[in-house]
Amino acid sequence: MSAAGSGTTTGSAAGSAAGSGAASGAAGVALDGVSVRYPGRGDAALELSLRVEAGEFVGVAGRTGAGKSTLALTAGGFVPRVVRARVAGTVRIGGVDGLASGGSDLAGVVGIVFSTPANQLSGSKPTVREELAFGLENLGVPRSEMDGRIDAVLDRLSIAHLADRDPFALSGGEQQRVAIASIVVMGTSVLILDEPVAQLDPAGSRGVTALMHQLAAEGRAILCAEHDPGVLSATDRCLVLESGRAVALDRPGAALGSAVQGPLGLEPPTLVALAELAGVPPDRAFDEAAVAAALRNLSAPSRARLPEPRGDGSVAALGWSPLRREATPTIAARRLAHRYPGGPEVLHGVDLVVRPGESVAIVGQNGSSKTTLAKHLNGLLRPDSGSVEIDGSDIRSTAAGAIARTVGFVFQNPDDQLFNRSVEREVAFGPHNLGLDGRLARELVDRALELAGLASVRAVNPYDLGLSVRKLVALASVLAMEPAVLVLDEPTTGQDGPGVARIGGIVEAYRRAGRTVIAISHDMEFAASHFERIVVMRAGEIVADAPPAEIFASGSETLLASTGLVAPVCARLGARLGLGSTPTMTDLLARLRTSADR
């Protein structure tokens, strides 16, 4: 609120008229010799020159902390007006001076979307439709135009059915689409997005990507920071940042290729890696048909020379065995039904048995009640009918705090639990609650920090770390309890490549130690690579439950699409090549190698 009027001494009707006039002349974003320094930090968070022309869709890649968000805030006109920082250089946004202009000049010129939905909503509107109208009201758009514009955007994001719902009663993924719609409806010539699809199911993510592509084709300038290769593949050019500086700005197939990513210690996206193996040129590296054709045409000797896939090394490196001996139980949901007070039934008689040492990924569209099911497994929610059993005994009358000894649950939002002044103290919270102290507790904390890769930040305040690192802190704080069953809700959201690999490694290590892991995920590659069993949910029911090779076999596309899912890229390629079901890169390369023998 207080920032709304800051620095807008010239904010008048004349000022905003000049702003929109300039926008129509010179749309796009131009950063020239920009450097951004946050107070109290030594190094510049960003040192960059970049142009995004009208009609262009530019992606921004780079590991966590590389400066992607700072770039988004700068190009969105938030630095230094809303976020305090020392800035040098010039920033032009839609023809307006991005560093000196007030909110009245930038309003209607640039729109910015962030990754977490709840705080992008106005928090004052009772329906989605009115939430979208909020920005239009502030821009002074005539009432008669509003419904038309709102309906058009709701339609483009496939959320027309949510129009009359309360924004705060929606699932995270649905809210995020409402947040995106709320910015798009304002019709700005420049659109900045900071990890817009982190919370979305694969179908939602594809929909948003297609929308950005269309908006660029209609003449908007779009800059989008993302980890998701699906989004980056649709960009015209992709900027790669490292320590606030541009490492590459090229077609996505080249910018995300191993020539650029390798020296940064990062892996190219799976499709690009396969394209490189098959000799597909960078500008077609994201063209699935081209990659499939090139793989098909590989000679038998080249097929036989295909390498073992990357990535496995980092996973194997996470050796771990539990300090606390505890037998892993069977956990079972029987005819489980649940409704939230005053709402409709959201779980309809679900049966699920997870045996000791299994790893199970629960997948399904936003709002399919995955989290509701998972929260029953440790007694946070109690069934309306049916039961949950741990080793055959009903947990109906056991307190959630006591079940936590056996079943650990890591929430999607780490900020709902972090409160200590250092990472180490935070991680020690769980063992302390279990009554463990002294040397054993210290050792549990050390091992959890090591496993989550947080040893170097153990003395740091969690809130000085980025959201993706805070998620790892929350994970470590549960790992330190060494629960026999580990339940993870969307563990990979917002993680960069190394972060996802780390979490995959933890899942593998846990399973190797004979313990159970259950994870909710929208990341099909992650699910296919690290879990032996996949449970597909749709509208409060389990519609499929099988190993990845069966779930992602060709012929299952309709079932997957019915709940917002898309098979991982290697499964799609395996189907194209008639190699059978190959959900992971390991599977695909192995089939290609053996197919050379025949």
Add this chain to the structure above:
Amino acid sequence: MSARATGYFRPGASWLHRRNPVTKLMALLWVILAAFLLPPPALVGLVLLVACLAASVGLLWAVVRSLRVPALLFASILLVNAFFYPGAKDALVSFGPLAVTREGLTFGVVSAGRLLVAFSASILFLFTTLADDLLEGLVERGASHRIAFVILSSVQMVPRLADRAGAILEAQQARGLDVGGSLPSRARALVPLAGPLLLGSLIDVRERTFALEARAFGARPNRTAYRLVADPPLDRALRWLIAAATVGVVAVAIARPFG
């Protein structure tokens, strides 16, 4: 997810729901003014008026039910005055050293009656008026839309804080925190529960600033409104009627000797 708390609003399409919120607000203020300024016998009429209005839209029982808590207040006002009215002499019934006095009983009944009218009319108003409509109606008549926004977002803040507190409770229980049992164990649970709520709220404020900036809140002087607040001719007539009745109530109050 909790259902959205729109205050006390009961969705409906009755004739009272369809009135312009500003008309209803004026009527409410008139009833409260009349309760305090008109001679006490008028209270009977005012109670009947509110009851008839509530009955006409099928909310009489709901209004009565929601008076359960304030009823304690009414009763205590009645009792305290009946027994302890200062300077009262005319004792009606005596209980040892205590006596119910005529002056005290009269004053108690009138005071409790005034509060009863004010409470029940306010509740009926809240039952039939959506906060969003009322504030938009006031903004149309020149109230600041910034202040209206602050009020509306505060109204929504309450259920959101409750949701958040629930999420924190779950997250800490999942890390083995014992939230039940003995008093010391409950006290120990306070920091892990209040800490994230406070820190989260601070982060929330910062991000709310982002959200409002991104949506051009307060950027232009010529704000428009999406929500249409109906204002049929009947309402305009009603408002003139209420204005005239207000003049009448004030005139009666001035003409009547105090005491």
